[in-house]
Amino acid sequence: xxxxxxxxxxxxxxxxxxxxxxxxxxxxxxxxxxxxxxxxxxxxxxxxxxxxxxxxxxxxxxxxxxxxxxxxxxxxxxxxxxxxxxxxx
Numbered sequence: 001x002x003x004x005x006x007x008x009x010x011x012x013x014x015x016x017x018x019x020x021x022x023x024x025x026x027x028x029x030x031x032x033x034x035x036x037x038x039x040x041x042x043x044x045x046x047x048x049x050x051x052x053x054x055x056x057x058x059x060x061x062x063x064x065x066x067x068x069x070x071x072x073x074x075x076x077x078x079x080x081x082x083x084x085x086x087x088x089x
Contacts, residue, residue, distance in 0.1 A: 017087065018085065019034050019036070020084060022081050025081065029070060030070065030072075032070070032071070032082070034086065037067040040088045041064060041088065046084045048080070049081040050079065051079060052079070
């Protein structure tokens with residue numbers, strides 16, 4: 001299981017924190033750490049990106065915490081990415 005810090009951006013709006021990023025996924029399960037932990041459990045949305053065409057499996061979010069989340073699927077490659085956004089009010 002990878003524990004790489006995601007390339008991410010953090011924005012704060014009145015009462016809401018949003019973080020987003022993109023990270024290479026080259027293992028079946030990947031834990032993505034937020035650059036700044038959320039005060040409350042965030043809502044997380046993921047989207048796959050593979051420049052070679054369609055992906056074979058849906059990315060499943062298997063765990064969410066205030067400082068990280070985990071995705072799992074059969075998709076993995078040196079050029080396969082998971083794009084994500086997380087927000088909490």
